[in-house]
Amino acid sequence: xxxxxxxxxxxxxxxxxxxxxxxxxxxxxxxxxxxxxxxxxxxxxxxxxxxxxxxxxxxxxxxxxxxxxxxxxxxxxxxxxxxxxxxxxxxxxxxxxxxxxxxxxxxxxxxxxxxxxxxxxxxxxxxxxxxxxxxxxxxxxxxxxxxxxxxxxxxxxxxxxxxxxxxxxxxxxxxxxxxxxxxxxxxxxxxxxxxxxxxxxxxxxxxxxxxxxxxxxxxxxxxxxxxxxxxxxxxxxxxxxxxxxxxxxxxxxxxxxxxxxxxxxxxxxxxxxxxxxxxxxxxxxxxxxxxxxxxxxxxxxxxxxx
Numbered sequence: 296x297x298x299x300x301x302x303x304x305x306x307x308x309x310x311x312x313x314x315x316x317x318x319x320x321x322x323x324x325x326x327x328x329x330x331x332x333x334x335x336x337x338x339x340x341x342x343x344x345x346x347x348x349x350x351x352x353x354x355x356x357x358x359x360x361x362x363x364x365x366x367x368x369x370x371x372x373x374x375x376x377x378x379x380x381x382x383x384x385x386x387x388x389x390x391x392x393x394x395x396x397x398x399x400x401x402x403x404x405x406x407x408x409x410x411x412x413x414x415x416x417x418x419x420x421x422x423x424x425x426x427x428x429x430x431x432x433x434x435x436x437x438x439x440x441x442x443x444x445x446x447x448x449x450x451x452x453x454x455x456x457x458x459x460x461x462x463x464x465x466x467x468x469x470x471x472x473x474x475x476x477x478x479x480x481x482x483x484x485x486x487x488x489x490x491x492x493x494x495x496x497x498x499x500x501x502x503x504x505x506x507x508x509x510x511x512x513x514x515x516x517x518x519x520x521x522x523x524x525x526x527x528x529x530x531x532x533x534x535x536x537x538x539x540x541x542x543x544x545x546x547x548x549x550x551x552x553x554x555x556x557x558x559x560x561x562x563x564x565x566x567x568x569x570x571x572x573x574x575x576x577x578x579x580x581x582x583x584x585x586x587x588x589x590x591x592x593x594x595x596x597x598x599x600x601x
Contacts, residue, residue, distance in 0.1 A: 376439045
């Protein structure tokens, strides 16, 4: 069963198309990451799936329930950590978690047990009785994630959950998310490529409201990159050798004695043997592994925060 499925999901604002006919299928128990530059439509998509925005056209289902026709049933099944941290500033952690727990119909004992576990996981127990207004931005993000999880939802929406966190806190949240993978369906948006690479089972790249690439991280790196690269540290590299290489390969970059070669197919041995044959000393050579960021920039033509 698909936990999340969209059917030509579309949202327009005063003639501006923010989400343009998205069709997605996210399996039950899957962790799916949605990547895209700012303004690509990620947050708008999540708001529609959470029944916070009505689609202009199309629809979606969460565990079989239609977001337009059965929003209250959908809301019982989901947890949301929004991009904008929404907390009651004059309540403490326990009170914020209790508020969300009661909205979801949990008993006091259920809320207390879940809250204790989550506050310990998020490193907030020592400050749990302080008013949230005294918290740092990172602490507020961690509490927001705890609030999304307190109802033990079947489908979890995390919209940039680690934004603004220090590396240690971010890693702790990664480990927690990795632990619940398979137990819950998770839709994650993030601006951290390593986060998507580490956590995701599949990744969708969205740009200008459309899904422009879809697959596992390895599939995207293997199938979509037009060029591979190789780095060679050399000595005695002549202008003639560089000209020969430029005639054979798509692009060359030279910084001092380091040469980077770009081409669709690179034969490591062929390049090293050629350099040796021309009297070039090769100190080291390595084929570079493609990254998710390479794929992203090639597909969208943009840095992630453009």
